[in-house]
Amino acid sequence: MDNFTQHQGLVLPLDIANVDTDQIIPKQFLQKTERVGFGQYLFNDWRYLNGDITQVNSQFILNQPIYQGASILLTRENFGCGSSREHAPWALQEYGFKVIIGTSFADIFYQNCINIGVLPITLTEAEINQLFTQALHQPLTLAVDLPKQLINCSDTSYTFELAEFHKYCLEHGIDSIDWTLTKLDKIIAFEQQLPAWQ
Amino acid sequence: MASTLYEKLWQRHLIEDKAGETPLIYVDRHLIHEVTSPQAFANLRFLNRTIRHPERTIATMDHNTSTRSLAIDAAGPEAANQLRTLAKNCQDFDIEIFPIGHQNQGIVHVIGPELGLTLPGTVIVCGDSHTATHGAFGALAFGIGTSEVEHVFATQTLRQTKAKTMKIEVTGQLPNGISAKDIILSIIGVTGSAGATGYVVEYCGDTIRSLSMEQRMTICNMSIEFGAKAGLIAPDETTFNYLANRAYSPKGQLWQQAVNDWRTFSSDADAQFDKVIQLDATKIKAQVTWGTTPGQVTAINNNVPAPTDFEHPVDQHSCAKALAYMGLTAGMKITDIHVNKVFIGSCTNSRIEDLRAAAAIAKGKKVADTVSAIVVPGSHRVKQQAEQEGLAQIFIDAGFEWRLPGCSMCLGMNDDKLAAGDRCASTSNRNFEGRQGRGSRTHLVSPEMAAAAAIAGHFVDISAAEIA
Numbered sequence: 078m079d080n081f082t083q084h085q086g087l088v089l090p091l092d093i094a095n096v097d098t099d100q101i102i103p104k105q106f107l108q109k110t111e112r113v114g115f116g117q118y119l120f121n122d123w124r125y126l127n128g129d130i131t132q133v134n135s136q137f138i139l140n141q142p143i144y145q146g147a148s149i150l151l152t153r154e155n156f157g158c159g160s161s162r163e164h165a166p167w168a169l170q171e172y173g174f175k176v177i178i179g180t181s182f183a184d185i186f187y188q189n190c191i192n193i194g195v196l197p198i199t200l201t202e203a204e205i206n207q208l209f210t211q212a213l214h215q216p217l218t219l220a221v222d223l224p225k226q227l228i229n230c231s232d233t234s235y236t237f238e239l240a241e242f243h244k245y246c247l248e249h250g251i252d253s254i255d256w257t258l259t260k261l262d263k264i265i266a267f268e269q270q271l272p273a274w275q
Numbered sequence: 276m277a278s279t280l281y282e283k284l285w286q287r288h289l290i291e292d293k294a295g296e297t298p299l300i301y302v303d304r305h306l307i308h309e310v311t312s313p314q315a316f317a318n319l320r321f322l323n324r325t326i327r328h329p330e331r332t333i334a335t336m337d338h339n340t341s342t343r344s345l346a347i348d349a350a351g352p353e354a355a356n357q358l359r360t361l362a363k364n365c366q367d368f369d370i371e372i373f374p375i376g377h378q379n380q381g382i383v384h385v386i387g388p389e390l391g392l393t394l395p396g397t398v399i400v401c402g403d404s405h406t407a408t409h410g411a412f413g414a415l416a417f418g419i420g421t422s423e424v425e426h427v428f429a430t431q432t433l434r435q436t437k438a439k440t441m442k443i444e445v446t447g448q449l450p451n452g453i454s455a456k457d458i459i460l461s462i463i464g465v466t467g468s469a470g471a472t473g474y475v476v477e478y479c480g481d482t483i484r485s486l487s488m489e490q491r492m493t494i495c496n497m498s499i500e501f502g503a504k505a506g507l508i509a510p511d512e513t514t515f516n517y518l519a520n521r522a523y524s525p526k527g528q529l530w531q532q533a534v535n536d537w538r539t540f541s542s543d544a545d546a547q548f549d550k551v552i553q554l555d556a557t558k559i560k561a562q563v564t565w566g567t568t569p570g571q572v573t574a575i576n577n578n579v580p581a582p583t584d585f586e587h588p589v590d591q592h593s594c595a596k597a598l599a600y601m602g603l604t605a606g607m608k609i610t611d612i613h614v615n616k617v618f619i620g621s622c623t624n625s626r627i628e629d630l631r632a633a634a635a636i637a638k639g640k641k642v643a644d645t646v647s648a649i650v651v652p653g654s655h656r657v658k659q660q661a662e663q664e665g666l667a668q669i670f671i672d673a674g675f676e677w678r679l680p681g682c683s684m685c686l687g688m689n690d691d692k693l694a695a696g697d698r699c700a701s702t703s704n705r706n707f708e709g710r711q712g713r714g715s716r717t718h719l720v721s722p723e724m725a726a727a728a729a730i731a732g733h734f735v736d737i738s739a740a741e742i743a
Contacts (some may be wrong), residue, residue: 094590095468095469099705099707099709099710100707103709103713104687104688107310108310108339108353108356109357110356111317112314122708122709128713155472158468158469159404159499159707160404160418161402161420162311163420163421182472183472183502184472184473185499188419188423189422189423240436241296242297253426257429258429258430260299264299264301267290267301268301268431271301272532272536273529273532274525274529274536275303275536
């Protein structure tokens with residue numbers, strides 16, 4: 078996993094609540110056995126007319142010229158609700174998103190992001206409203222500093238919370254499986270005291 | 276100190292809780308299927324990792340299988356490739372698998388319990404968000420992503436943040452025709468679609484105690500639909516009776532030891548929860564979703580809401596967006612909504628009791644000319660039992676199609692899809708935009724309500740005389 082320290086990028090303001098994983102990557106693209114190839118289908122049903130990848134829906138905000146190259150997704154509450162499919166954060170990452178800022182995230186989606194090196198940031202509704210007002214008005218660039226847990230805007234800044242271990246893994250590109258395998262003696266000792274039926 | 280059921284499960288499985296690290300917990304049972312596992316196996320191979328306990332993992336084929344044919348390629352070449360990949364991975368890594376047509380095959384959350392793979396006091400995970408279903412047995416069960424599937428393969432553990440606790444107490448006798456689906460949809464209607472994010476929910480109260488295991492599974496299954504990490508119901512005699520003599524349940528002396536242990540898995544009387552919600556079962560009416568999240572739900576005797584019925588601007592916006600997608604007009608009666616498709620199935624409502632409830636409504640009636648309706652049992656065992664009990668014949672005589680088991684139209688990964696503009700009364704768990712097919716419209720209901728809608732061609736109040 079690549080490590081994540083600072084990132085500066087253009088914001089895509091997706092002003093929709095409860096964006097579910099079926100919207101992020103519809104089920105017809107889940108039949109792959111590889112981890113790549115999902116980015117082009119990100120938000121497929123909103124992004125293309127009749128779900129046809131050759132017919133771009135120019136009304137959808139992701140397709141608007143001023144937001145091309147966006148790498149920070151601004152959204153609202155309960156982003157990533159629904160299915161556990163890691164294909165959703167894979168699609169977002171492959172499209173180019175490195176940071177997602179919202180008022181809340183579904184638990185499984187949040188953990189999936191951490192596990193692949195995408196940074197999910199929770200801000201208050203008032204802060205999110207401020208950012209939407211700016212980003213919908215004109216292109217907005219933010220600078221995200223993970224070690225300082227800070228988002229810098231042109232004239233203001235926002236602090237954010239992150240679990241210590243999540244921050245450590247993102248900052249250092251830690252593979253949590255390698256980390257856990259260093260604890261094998263503890264796992265074996267634990268297994269030895271399990272009741273027979275379990 | 277008094278503990279909740281969740282805290283007891285957590286304590287039993289906690290391997291290490293070290294400052295600066297996310298706690299490490301043990302996983303007793305890992306269920307896998309074809310969609311969310313291939314990339315985990317591929318990475319294991321790539322990094323030359325092994326599976327620590329292949330005997331703690333069980334595989335089934337469900338998401339991609341055809342409900343018309345047992346042929347592996349019946350749902351198309353990509354589906355067949357994914358199914359074959361699962362079979363090969365299981366062979367290479369020595370994992371037990373129930374392939375298409377095997378008597379134990381079916382939807383992962385149906386077969387786990389019916390085979391006795393789902394046990395109280397355990398931690399169960401699966402790369403599927405409806406894993407919360409297994410919480411009906413007093414197991415801590417939750418969905419995980421593919422990176423975590425690999426983590427479990429390689430270590431038999433997971434890193435998990437401890438959740439907050441929520442108690443949902445349901446009391447009183449359910450009115451006639453009202454079932455578990457109506458209880459859980461009512462709860463989600465109260466909490467909203469993210470009301471339990473960050474929580475593990477325990478369902479309790481005399482109404483819950485009186486439910487069968489099938490009904491309890493329906494409730495726990497939809498815990499994720501209001502954001503909960505997991506849903507729990509403390510095990511009791513109903514649980515033990517259900518599990519006794521199942522194929523993979525402990526036997527003999529081990530069974531007795533297990534039951535004695537399982538009896539300790541309940542919340543202490545004075546345990547403290549972070550949040551408590553109470554619901555009066557006597558007031559629950561049949562529920563129908565009108566929008567595009569499960570929280571956009573109302574009672575059968577109500578009208579479709581208007582954006583102005585909501586206080587918060589985000590909710591107003593969501594309502595307007597949902598009405599436009601669903602092709603509904605604010606203020607219209609729910610009973611005036613006509614459907615042209617009916618789906619009875621999914622990990623929420625495809626067990627034998629669900630089919631009995633739907634068949635009781637359908638018996639001697641005919642599906643409306645304007646409706647096509649399918650019944651998809653959750654597993655081969657459910658299918659066989661329904662055929663033996665005569666339920667399948669009741670459905671067939673009424674004009675329903677009787678299909679082979681699988682996830683089917685709940686998410687339409689196979690060819691059981693809705694067309695754009697189709698409107699479906701569905702016993703599944705998600706009414707998201709495009710969930711059952713691009714441009715299709717889903718209304719979540721109970722099996723009884725779905726059967727009644729199939730016959731009438733529109734939603735009906737099943738407590739009213741016209742159907743009951």
